[in-house]
Amino acid sequence: MDEPRVDELTGRPTMGHEFDGIEELNTPMPRWWLWTFYLTIIWGVGYTIAYPAWPMVSSATAGLLGYSTRAEVSADIADHNLSNAALVEQLNAVDLAAFDPQSDLHRYAVARGASVFRAQCSQCHGSGAAGAVGYPNLLDNDWLWGGDLENVAHSVRHGIRNETDTDARYSEMPAFGDILEPEEIEALVKFVPTLAEADWDSAGGVLFADNCAACHGDLGLGDRSQGAPNLADAIWLYGGDSESLTQTIAKARFGVMPAWGQRLSEEDVRAVSTYVHSLGGGE
Amino acid sequence: MAPQTDGLYAAREPIFPKRVYGTFRNLKWAIMAVTLGIYYLVPWLRWDRGPNLPDQAVLIDLANRRFYFLWIEIWPHEFYFVAGLLIMAGLGLFLFTSALGRVWCGYTCPQTVWTDLFILVERWIEGDRNARIRLHRAKWSPRKAALRALKWIVWTLIGVATGGAWVFYFADAPTLANQFLTLTAPAVAWITVAILTATTVILGGFMREQVCIYMCPWPRIQGAMMDDSTLTVAYRDWRGEPRGKARDATAGDCVDCNACVAVCPMGIDIRDGQQMECITCALCIDACDDIMGKLGRERGLIDYLALSDAPMEQAGEKPRPLWAHVLRPRTVLYSIIWASFGVAMMYALFIRPEIEMTVAPVRNPTFVTLSDGSIRNAYEIRLRNKHGEPRQFGVHVSGDLALRLDLEGTPYDSIAVAPDATHKIRVYVTIPRHSPLAEANETPIRFWIEDLGNGERASVNSIFNGRGDQ
Numbered sequence: 001m002d003e004p005r006v007d008e009l010t011g012r013p014t015m016g017h018e019f020d021g022i023e024e025l026n027t028p029m030p031r032w033w034l035w036t037f038y039l040t041i042i043w044g045v046g047y048t049i050a051y052p053a054w055p056m057v058s059s060a061t062a063g064l065l066g067y068s069t070r071a072e073v074s075a076d077i078a079d080h081n082l083s084n085a086a087l088v089e090q091l092n093a094v095d096l097a098a099f100d101p102q103s104d105l106h107r108y109a110v111a112r113g114a115s116v117f118r119a120q121c122s123q124c125h126g127s128g129a130a131g132a133v134g135y136p137n138l139l140d141n142d143w144l145w146g147g148d149l150e151n152v153a154h155s156v157r158h159g160i161r162n163e164t165d166t167d168a169r170y171s172e173m174p175a176f177g178d179i180l181e182p183e184e185i186e187a188l189v190k191f192v193p194t195l196a197e198a199d200w201d202s203a204g205g206v207l208f209a210d211n212c213a214a215c216h217g218d219l220g221l222g223d224r225s226q227g228a229p230n231l232a233d234a235i236w237l238y239g240g241d242s243e244s245l246t247q248t249i250a251k252a253r254f255g256v257m258p259a260w261g262q263r264l265s266e267e268d269v270r271a272v273s274t275y276v277h278s279l280g281g282g283e
Numbered sequence: 284m285a286p287q288t289d290g291l292y293a294a295r296e297p298i299f300p301k302r303v304y305g306t307f308r309n310l311k312w313a314i315m316a317v318t319l320g321i322y323y324l325v326p327w328l329r330w331d332r333g334p335n336l337p338d339q340a341v342l343i344d345l346a347n348r349r350f351y352f353l354w355i356e357i358w359p360h361e362f363y364f365v366a367g368l369l370i371m372a373g374l375g376l377f378l379f380t381s382a383l384g385r386v387w388c389g390y391t392c393p394q395t396v397w398t399d400l401f402i403l404v405e406r407w408i409e410g411d412r413n414a415r416i417r418l419h420r421a422k423w424s425p426r427k428a429a430l431r432a433l434k435w436i437v438w439t440l441i442g443v444a445t446g447g448a449w450v451f452y453f454a455d456a457p458t459l460a461n462q463f464l465t466l467t468a469p470a471v472a473w474i475t476v477a478i479l480t481a482t483t484v485i486l487g488g489f490m491r492e493q494v495c496i497y498m499c500p501w502p503r504i505q506g507a508m509m510d511d512s513t514l515t516v517a518y519r520d521w522r523g524e525p526r527g528k529a530r531d532a533t534a535g536d537c538v539d540c541n542a543c544v545a546v547c548p549m550g551i552d553i554r555d556g557q558q559m560e561c562i563t564c565a566l567c568i569d570a571c572d573d574i575m576g577k578l579g580r581e582r583g584l585i586d587y588l589a590l591s592d593a594p595m596e597q598a599g600e601k602p603r604p605l606w607a608h609v610l611r612p613r614t615v616l617y618s619i620i621w622a623s624f625g626v627a628m629m630y631a632l633f634i635r636p637e638i639e640m641t642v643a644p645v646r647n648p649t650f651v652t653l654s655d656g657s658i659r660n661a662y663e664i665r666l667r668n669k670h671g672e673p674r675q676f677g678v679h680v681s682g683d684l685a686l687r688l689d690l691e692g693t694p695y696d697s698i699a700v701a702p703d704a705t706h707k708i709r710v711y712v713t714i715p716r717h718s719p720l721a722e723a724n725e726t727p728i729r730f731w732i733e734d735l736g737n738g739e740r741a742s743v744n745s746i747f748n749g750r751g752d753q
Contacts, residue, residue, distance in 0.1 A: 010555075028293035030497055032490075101692030128647030139661070142654040177742055234656035234716070244742050278691055280651065 012181035068245045084108075088267045099274065102145030106274065113275025116268045120260065121276075129279055134238055134255060138276050142235040144227045145169055147283035151224075153273035158229075168259055176211065177250030188212070189245045195220040195232040297419060298550040300402055301412035301542075305569025314390050315399055323444065330354070331672035335702040342451050345676040349703075354701075355632065356669065371621055374503075379618035380508035382609045383587075384515035388502065389564035394494050397445070397487040397498045399547065401438055408434045412545055438488045439480065446479030492549045496560055506559075514608050516563045517588035518543075518554045521597045524707065529578055536584050542568035542574050543585055553585055617690060639667040640732045642743045645709075656716030660747050665707050666732060667713035668700040675699050675735040682713055682728030683720050684746065687713045697735060712747060724751040 004016035007025060015024040047052060049061040062068075081088075087108050099106055118127060123137045131137035141147065145155055155169060162168035176185060184207055191204020198220075199205055208220070215228040219228050222230035229237065237255075261269055276282075328340035330353055337344065342351040344478040350357040350365070357364050379386050388395060409415050409430050421427055450472045451459060462468035485496055495502060509515070519536075527534020537554070544552045546567060549560045553567045571585040589608055596602055645661040653659055668674045680688045690698060691709035700706040712728065714720045726747045733740045 028290050030493060031294045032290045032293050032493065033497065106692070126647075128645070130648035130651070136653065139648070139651040140653050140659075230654065233654035234652055235654050278709070280659065280691065280709070 091267050091270055094112075094270075096153055096273070101278070106278075109271045109274035112268070112277050113271035113273070116264065116272040117275055120264070121172060121272065124257075129276065131237075134253070136237055136255075137235070139279050139281055139283070140235060141281045142230060142233055142236075143224065143281070143283070144222075144229055146224045147277075147281055149273060149277045149282065152277050152282070153270060155257070156273050156276075157261035157269050159261075161254055162256065162259045164262065165259035169227055171216070171254075173228075173252040175250065175252040180207070180211065180249075185246060185249050188240050188249055192214065192220070192231055192245060193240060232271070250280065259278040296550060298492060298548065299412045299415045299419070300548045300566075301545040301570075302406060303546040303566050303569045303573070305566075305572055306570050307565035309367040311390060311399065311458060311564065311566075315396050318391060318393075318396055319400070323448045326448060326456040328492075332356075333702075335671050339455055341452060341591065342455070345453060348403050348701075358667070358669070361635075362629060364632070367624055371624050371628075374617060374621040374624065377508055378614055378621060380505045381513055382611075382614045383563075384509055384513050385502065385505055385561070385563045388495065388505075388562035392562075392614055394486060394499070395548075395562060395564065397441075397483060398491050400441065401487040402548065404437050404441070405434055408437065431491040435484075435488070438484050441487075442480035442483035443476065443715075445483045446476035449477050449479050467475065492560065495549070495562055502559065502562075510613070511591040512589050512608055512611055514587045514589050514605075515557055516553060516561060516565055516568060516585065517557060517590075517593070518585050519583070519588070519596070521593070523554070523584050536575070536580055538574065538578065540574055542570040557590075636739065637669045637741055638674070638732060638734050638741055639669070640730065640741055640743050641665045642730050642745045644745055644748075650750070652750075653713070657713050658716070658721040658749055659711050662710050662712065662730070662745065663707060664710050664730065665705050666698065666700050667705050668702060670702060672700075672702050673699055676706075677731075677733040678708075678710060679731040679733070680728055681731065683714065683718070683727060685714055685718050685720070686728065686747070689713070714747070714749070720747055721749045722752055723749045725749070726744060 004026070006012070007014055007023070010025060013026045015026050015036075017024065018089055027129055048061075048066045049063065051067055053061050053063065054061040087105060090105050091109055091112075094105060099109075116227075117125075117129065123131075125131050125138055126135070129138040136144065137140075143151070145151055158165045158167040158169065160169050161171075176188075180188075184203075187202070187204040187282075188207050188211075189204075191198070191202060191208055200209065209218070212220070215226055216231055217228070220231040222228050236244070238244050238253050260272070264272070325341050326339065329338050330340035330351070331338055332351070338352060339351065340353055342349075344351065348359045376387055405415065409418050418427055418430065447463070454472070459468060459472060463472070465705055490498075507562075523535045523537030525533075525535055526537040526539040529538050543554065544550075544567075546569070547553070548564060548566070549562060551558060551560045553561065565587070568585050569585075570588070572582040575582050589603075592602055641664070643663045643665075645663060649660070651659045651661070664678065666676050666678075668676070675697050676699075678688065678690060679696065680686050688696065689711045690696065691711070698706065698708055710730075720726045726749065727744060728747045729742050729744050731740060731742045
């Protein structure tokens with residue numbers, strides 16, 4: 001290392017090192033810059049004292065300010081509930097049969113219901129409410145128990161085939177494997193998909209009139225009062241192929257749904273029903 | 284000077300700029316008056332936009348996500364206008380720097396303007412350069428304490444006014460001013476004013492040139508914008524050197540009076556040549572011209588000068604005119620790029636429709652089979668009404684005659700949109716079971732909206748998803 005010297009051109013001292021004839025002038029940093037550095041250290045120490053910071057075995061130091069993100073979220077939720085209290089009250093009072101879809105309250109119900117749906121319903125009915133085999137598609141216009149808002153709300157509140165709720169909806173299709181011969185079931189399986197242009201004199205037609213029409217209707221259009229599906233439309237909850245239909249007729253199908261009235265608040269039941277009703281299939 | 288290798292850090296050398304008179308000082312006073320006037324007064328300008336919209340001419344309405352500038356209203360999705368303005372500001376800085384050096388720093392930078400204002404206050408209270416130096420060196424006394432206190436109080440008042448004006452851009456100024464007076468303003472307003480008061484006083488009163496030298500990134504970038512033809516403040520050393528007494532016939536024009544150093548707000552000696560600290564405020568030109576005038580010598584010993592001018596002048600050639608410095612391929616190119624951005628934005632602004640629509644197809648699921656076998660797609664449409672009054676929007680779809688459009692929650696094919704609002708609506712497009720669109724994978728379709736009030740229309744292309752079993 002060379003000795004520091006005074007640069008002739010600028011009259012300022014050099015740092016004393018040199019590479020290929022290039023030397024560095026000694027240009028000290030401003031003192032205040034050092035203070036800001038110390039300040040950040042003091043701030044950092046203060047921060048760990050004031051706020052939760054130091055990890056312990058199963059928790060962390062709480063900090064002198066008592067700040068907690070959890071408490072902050074709780075406070076935010078409480079604030080939110082408070083500011084929505086009036087809307088919730090209106091929602092619980094509104095007549096579902098005459099709920100104006102253009103009202104602000106309806107928009108609130110749909111928005112609230114969407115988040116309830118994602119949390120509680122999407123596991124079976126899908127995040128887009130398109131359902132799956134055995135889990136009804138809530139977007140179409142085919143409803144087992146009726147697609148107006150009151151009926152949707154009834155299904156949500158009391159559930160399907162749910163012994164914990166006396167108002168739960170039950171559909172009671174017998175397992176025809178115990179009643180009919182295998183060839184008779186085969187004839188029905190051939191007949192049912194042709195219901196739209198049915199040949200009522202065929203073996204299947206006669207069997208349908210004798211065994212199925214009591215619930216599914218003379219024309220197979222279904223009966224919502226007992227949850228009997230329309231068999232003449234394009235929608236098959238459990239599949240419309242021969243194998244699925246054989247299974248359905250022989251063993252019957254028993255879909256279940258919890259009674260959400262027991263788990264959700266009244267406003268959430270109403271909100272999620274309104275949301276489902278607003279997805280395009282509502283009647 | 285002995286080499287100093289022990290000190291890694293140096294204390295700030297206080298600077299006491301002297302009062303100066305002259306062309307550039309007057310220009311700086313004028314620019315200070317105009318820029319501060321704009322800053323403090325603009326929030327109070329009113330602009331009538333009708334009953335449903337704010338009547339403040341310039342307003343950044345964060346709560347409602349709107350930016351109002353006179354007759355222009357920017358929505359969040361039009362933020363590219365703001366980005367474009369920032370790009371133009373950047374290019375404008377390139378342009379001015381390549382032509383005139385750090386002219387932004389010297390005349391219009393807020394740091395310069397407020398520091399200038401703070402120095403003015405300092406001079407009114409504590410006196411000019413020599414008085415201030417004496418006061419600085421004096422021991423603490425009641426007089427010194429009183430002068431210092433008075434100065435800091437006035438600085439703080441300016442800081443409060445600065446922070447106060449800032450928040451007026453974000454809320455209705457008269458309402459907020461009233462809230463301040465009645466102590467009912469929101470906490471965020473008080474905190475913002477407090478922070479900006481502190482930064483104004485600290486940066487303008489105490490940090491001053493330290494901000495330009497150590498904190499600001501622009502001077503570094505600006506160095507890359509300048510070239511040999513850029514006009515900067517420079518000393519004609521071939522005319523001034525060697526320095527000497529006025530009556531010394533062998534000496535140059537510089538009488539070493541130090542006037543240029545005394546007035547410099549950056550505390551440098553411009554006769555050492557162009558240097559990092561110089562903000563080209565040109566006050567040394569005024570100071571030197573004043574001295575040269577008194578001596579009966581030609582002005583311009585210190586002057587706006589380009590690096591390439593020096594050898595030409597020394598060789599006795601005719602100096603290049605001002606326009607030749609300013610009008611160069613480089614500056615012309617910057618101007619063209621700058622202007623194209625401006626023209627493009629003006630064009631975008633004027634063809635901007637008053638009604639707008641965005642269409643988001645619902646992809647979960649892509650389609651729904653209805654009980655009669657027909658195929659239905661759902662779309663979330665956002666309708667924007669930029670008018671100050673409610674409008675009825677008709678919604679239609681084109682692409683195939685068999686397409687049917689339904690709006691959620693209404694049997695009609697039109698919907699009311701509130702003034703200055705976006706309305707989100709779910710719509711359904713249905714096609715019969717056996718139509719080609721139902722059997723295809725994807726078919727392009729087009730949504731139309733029509734303002735039923737004035738017939739203005741807008742359209743957006745989208746896709747219809749079929750079963751895909753063709």
